[in-house]
Amino acid sequence: MSKLKIDTIAALSTPAGRAAISLIRVSGPDTFEILKKVFKPGGKRAFPLHYSAYFGNIIEPETGYIADQVIVNTYLSPKSYTGEDLAEISTHGNPVIVSKVLSILFKNGARQAEKGEFTRRAFLNGKMDLLEVEALSQLLYASSTTQTRLALNQLDGLPSKYIAKIRQELLDQLVQLEASLNFPEDSIESIDENALKIKLQKILSELSLFADNARNGSMIxxxxxxxxxxKPNAGKSSLMNYLLGRDRAIVTNIPGTTRDTLEESLIIDSLPVKLIDTAGLRKAENDIEAIGIERTEKAIETSFAVIGVFDGSQTPDSEDMAVLQRLKSLEKPVLIVQNKSDLPQQLNPDFLAGLEVIKASALKGEGMSELISSLSKTLKVNGISSLEEMVLLGASQVNALDKALTVLKRAEEGIGNMYQDMLAIDLEEAVRELGRVNGETVDVNTLDIIFERFCIGK
Ligand SMILES: Nc1nc2c(ncn2[C@@H]2O[C@H](COP(=O)(O)OP(=O)(O)OP(=O)(O)O)[C@@H](O)[C@H]2O)c(=O)[nH]1
Ligand SMILES: [Mg+2]
Structure with missing residues (x-):
């Protein structure tokens, strides 16, 4: 059988365009063979030493043409990002130079890296598991410091250790079960079903906690x-626009202006927030409005917290009453804004009695800083108290975790009245699914999907 030769890959790892510096990565078994051809380091130090920086020229070997003065950082396998021999070439940040250096590398044995290929190699060489890959992906896309903190926690490897431990414990139980099934006449003790049940209960509760932490993580x-x-005209869109700092939603004095839900992201106190402006809640007058109100309901259900807006310049009517009832029925944080505080107030304080009410004017900006700090407090108290424990999962990992939980529950409940070989099949499936969470048993197609999200050069 022929051994597959691993390519040496190269790509620009920094954004294309003009900059102070551009960084080109080269990784693979021929990295230094190629660099010895195209890079002339200054000084007398041997090249390459591990973890060293060299100043010198990138040269086209056939012509002697100097493409750029560069710094090359060297990492010898296995102590590199990918686990392979790896070099990072810092060139001057000019696209003409970058493309020349890359073409010299390609002519001398490297090929263009695919999306996420450096990270894929890191994964395949055991430098990261899938939980760390997911964390890295989210780190690169994060838009708030809260998200980066969460991703960095996970890159530290704690969730990885947690899943690996649970998977190993399950594997131990499976091995015992299989042994007693396959060699019943040998001296191996038959399985103690009671002990197995207790063990599975413990694993289940640990795994459920992990799933909760993953749900919280995905919320962040x-x-x-x-x-x-x-209700229509209360000033919801005006409030949204004020908080966003721009005229995102259409505002008019016609009740029913907003027909569809509008989502926009913003950061409040380093928390990533998705504000959703909704169609006013009332009895729909036509089909379009009915659909809009349906979407409002959906937004209420899926949201983490709700801001209820009332027009303080009006006497509350049956529509306001209906909104209030709906808000009171929610089992999630609700903030009340009594809007239009710049106008004479008609809203009787009794109407909102017992609720935390912020008097504000979305038009004039009054009360907005109170609203923001109250929102920030609500999110912090209810949402991210345990940031350190949160877990970030990709879609296929969430799926695998759910499946693992389902079969484990079935197995745990079935002990005593389920054939032991069926039990073994369930345990085996749970082990396999957990392997999909951390990447120990992941298949090639899933890997393609995962690494496709990275850019070239990562
Ligand atoms: N005086 C005053 N007018 C406001 C205030 N907030 C909103 N308005 C006005 O009230 C009207 C309705 O505002 P919108 O923001 O469109 O209200 P909405 O709740 O989004 O209404 P729908 O989309 O129809 O459900 C507009 O004419 C706004 O200019 C405020 O604080 N003070
Ligand atoms: Mg509106």
Missing amino acids: SEGLKVAIVG
Whole structure:
């Protein structure tokens, strides 16, 4: 059988365009063979030493043409990002230079890296598991320091260790079960079902906690959804626009202006928030409005917290009453804004009695800083108290975790009245699915999907 030769890959790892510096990465078994041909380091030091920086020229070997003065950082396998021999070439940040250096590298044995290929190699060489890959992906896309902190926690490897430990424990149980099934006449003790049940219960509770932490993590990575609801003309869109600092939503004095839900991201106190402006809640007058109101309901259900807006310059009517009832029925944080504080107030304080009310004017900006600090407090208290424990999962990992939980539950409940070989099949499936969470048993197609999200050069 022929051994597959691993290519040496190269790519620009910094954004294309003019900059002070551009960084080109080269990784693979021929990295230094190629660099010895195209890079002339100054000084007398041997090239390459591990973890060293060399100043010198990139030269086209056939012509002697000097493409650029560069710094080359060297990392010898296995102590590199990819686990392979790796070099990072810092060139001057000019696209003409970058493309010349790359073409010299390609002519001398490297090929263009695919999206995420450096990270894929890191994964395949055991430098990272899938949980760390996911964290890295989210780190690169994060838009708030809260998200970067969360991703960095995970890059540290704690969730990885946690899943690896649980998977190993399950594997141990499976091995024992299989042994007693396959060699019943040998001296191996038959399996103690009681002990197995207790063990599975413990594993289940640990895994459920992990799933909860993953749910919280995804809430942070997607942004904490906050729906703005109220009856038509209360000033929801005006409030949204004020908080965003721009005229995103259309505002008019015609009730029913907003027909669809509008989502926009913003950062409040380093928390990623997704504000949702909604169609005013009332009895729909036509089909379009009915669909809009349906979407408002959906936004209320999926959001983390709700801002209820009332027009303080009006006496509350049955529509306001209906909105208030809806808000009171929610089992999630609700903030009340009594809007239009710049106008004479008609809203009787009794109407909102017992609720935390912020008097504000979305038109004049009054009360907005109170609203923001109250929102920030609400999100912090209810949402991210345990940032350190949160977990970031990709879609296929969430799927695998759910499946693992389902079969484990079935197995745990079945002990005592389920054939042991069926039990073994469930445990085996749980082990396999957990392997999909951390990447120990992941298949090639899934890997393609995962690394496709990275850019070239990462
Ligand atoms: N005086 C005053 N007018 C406001 C204030 N907030 C909003 N308005 C006005 O109230 C009207 C309705 O505002 P919108 O922001 O469109 O209200 P909405 O709740 O989004 O309304 P729908 O989309 O129809 O459900 C507009 O004419 C706004 O200019 C405020 O604080 N003070
Ligand atoms: Mg509106």
